[in-house]
Structures are given as C-alpha cells and as structure tokens.
Amino acid sequence: MSDLILYSLPHSPYAARVRMQLNLKGIAAAIEAPPEGLGSASFKALTPTGKVPVLKAGDQHLPESIAIMEFLEERYPEPALLQGSDLERGWCRSATRFVDLGLAPALFPLFSQLRAKPRDEALIERSLVEMKKQLSILSQFIERSPAPLLDAKAPAFFDCVLTPVMFYITTIAPLFGDKTILEGQEPLATWWADIQEHAQVSKLLDEMRAGLAAMMGG
Amino acid sequence: MSDLILYSLPHSPYAARVRMQLNLKGIAAAIEAPPEGLGSASFKALTPTGKVPVLKAGDQHLPESIAIMEFLEERYPEPALLQGSDLERGWCRSATRFVDLGLAPALFPLFSQLRAKPRDEALIERSLVEMKKQLSILSQFIERSPAPLLDAKAPAFFDCVLTPVMFYITTIAPLFGDKTILEGQEPLATWWADIQEHAQVSKLLDEMRAGLAAMMGG
Incomplete structure (x- = not known):
C-alpha cells in the first residue's frame, strides 16, 4: 500500500484524469473528498488554489492535475504512460496543454x-x-x-487527460440540442466510441456521471 | 551549433520564457519570426494553434511553450533548470500551471x-x-x-516562466493608474526588483519592451 491520498471529487475532470492514471498504473491510493469540503479553511490550507485534485504524498501536498500526473510518472515509472522519444513526449505535453488552455475553456460558457x-x-x-x-x-x-497520442485499447497519458474532458463535451453539447459535436472529427470520434468500452474507463465514466448528477441535483 | 530554430516574436511572453531558458542553458538556437507572419498559411502548417513559440528541432516542429521547455530540459540536461526531488519538481510544475491558468488570464481583460x-x-x-x-x-x-521557486541570482525554470508575465503585469497595471500592483506581495516584489538586474534578463526585458512598443504603435 502506497502512502498516497488523492483529494478528489467524482465529477471533477481534473481529478478524474489522475484517478484514471492511478488505475492504469495500478497505484494504490486512497481517494477522499476534501476534508471538511472544497471551500473549507482546512482544505485551503493544503493548496493555494482551493481546487481538486491535490495529492498527499507522505506529509507533503501537491496541487494541480498535470503536475500530479508528471510526479506519478517520475515516482512510479512502471508501467510508463508518458513514453517515447523526447519529441514524442513533447507532443504529448503540447496536446495536454492545448486541452487545458484551448479545449476545456470552450466548455465554460456552456x-x-x-x-x-x-x-x-x-x-x-x-x-x-x-x-x-x-x-x-x-x-x-x-x-x-x-x-x-490516443490508444483506446492501451490508454496512456493523453488518454487520461482527454477522457474526462471528452465526457463533458459529449454530455453537455447534446443538452443544448447538438448531437453531432464529434461529427467529422476522425479519428477522435472513433477513439471516443472505443475507449468508453475499456473496463476501467467505463467505471470512471460511471463515477463522473453519478457525480455530475449529484452536483446538478444539489 | 545546435539544429534548433525558435519561431518567436519579441513581445510574446510565451516565446520570451523559452528565449530566457535558451540563454540560461547556453543553447545556441536561431531565433526567427514566423515565416511569412503569424497568421500565414505556412506558419499554420507548422503548428495546430498558429501561435508562437514553436521549436524546430531537426525536421520536426514542437508547439507550446511549456512543452518546449520540458523538451529542452530533457535534450540538454546541463545546466539543469528543473531540478530537485520529484516533489520539488512537482511544485515547480504546479506553480507554472497556475501562472498560465490563473495569473496570466487575469491580464487578458486589461x-x-x-x-x-x-x-x-x-x-x-x-x-x-x-x-x-x-x-x-x-x-x-x-x-x-x-x-x-524563484532565484533572481541564479534563475531557473520557474524564473523563466514568471519573468515575462511579470513584465506585463508591472507594465500594464500602471497604465491604468495602479502603481502598487506588487505591494504586500513579498518575497515576489523583491525578486522582481532583483531579477531585472540580471544581465540576460535585462536584455530580454529590453527586447520585450521594444516588441510591445512596436506592436502598440503598429
């Protein structure tokens, strides 16, 4: 048993990408909600932003999903999810950054x-x-x-980053009447159809779905 | 001579952080404007986002500043600018991410x-x-x-990330009458005063200042 706690909420796409990585790497970590809640003073004492995810490793806390994922790749190198040549890893990091600076923000107004x-x-x-x-x-x-970058059969770093964001894109666009949001986006659309069949991903998406329903119903 | 070209514009804070890293690591790279301009079809053929910086390494192109910086740390490990324990590197990456997802976007409305x-x-x-x-x-x-995270005497990874953003914060806030934007933010304010005296940083800031003036005057 590792000495890790991931502070996480089921609906958070940033926390879900780390949970997906933990599952794929077979790292045992306790998954907990922020102690006393997301907005609590005790949680804000753990992280400058007050957001999930935060990883507790020993007596230290590390915030920010991608920093956590890079840390986990360094501390638990096998199985490697961020691999290949330096330029190949560079493209994975580049696309990851685009997801968070370009793609995900397009969801906020919706x-x-x-x-x-x-x-x-x-x-x-x-x-x-x-x-x-x-x-x-x-x-x-x-x-x-x-x-x-993507592999629905053997998901790696970028699959972890993109899957929870794609869950939101494909869940929310239809709520506004758009059922063709992925139309013409191949091979992305095929990857999305396939990765939902992956056993661990399917479980993760169920958790996110239940978390989103609880949040919207609250 | 390395086989590198950095496509860059003088005023871009994202390009400037990579130029600062190249200077501090002593990596010889050609610094060029996007061929045929930022909005040109030929530049968009090099990068999905059409933005600077883009690094040409051999016959491949890598976009996105932080992906480029991680790549340069991997390919040219000495002198290391991203070092320390896995958790220490984790905090550097976490703060870097905060600069781009929290701090820099606060500049956009201004x-x-x-x-x-x-x-x-x-x-x-x-x-x-x-x-x-x-x-x-x-x-x-x-x-x-x-x-x-910060060291004005021996700048490292996070100094490169923050310096060009801090240039904009401290340049733009006074234009709107706020001359106390860093008041009460110690040790950040002291670091900012000191790092501007660093010879390579001073030169970089001069380039940014001239680039901004040219852009605003255009």
Missing part, C-alpha cells in the same frame, strides 16, 4: 448556461461553434503528433 | 482595454482586483513550495 433561466441562445450557439473549432485544432494535434 | 475608447472603468477596476487576488495565490505557491 456550463454557465446549464441552469440559466432564460438561456442566452446566442451565447450557446457561439459556444458550440467555438467548441467545434477547438475540436478541429485538437484533431490536428492528433494528426500531426510524431507518435499516436 | 489588454483588451489598452486601446478601448472609451475605457470600461468598472471592468478595469474589477480586473485589477482580480489580478491582486491571483498574485496573492501566486505568493502562496512561492511560500508553500518545498524548494525555493
């Missing part, structure tokens, strides 16, 4: 509209167009990478 | 107001308050890190 009454239909339409633009750029990262 | 006529004074005031909040969180990263 999140804000989920409970809005009345909805801002013009904002929703603009946001869905923007999301498709960002998905096209993502498809270019996938196409241009010197090594495959 | 950029948008630089040439606005009339200016949206309420937006400017909110943005300056938000900037101070993000600087306080940054100060917490600096305080809580298990190893020093």
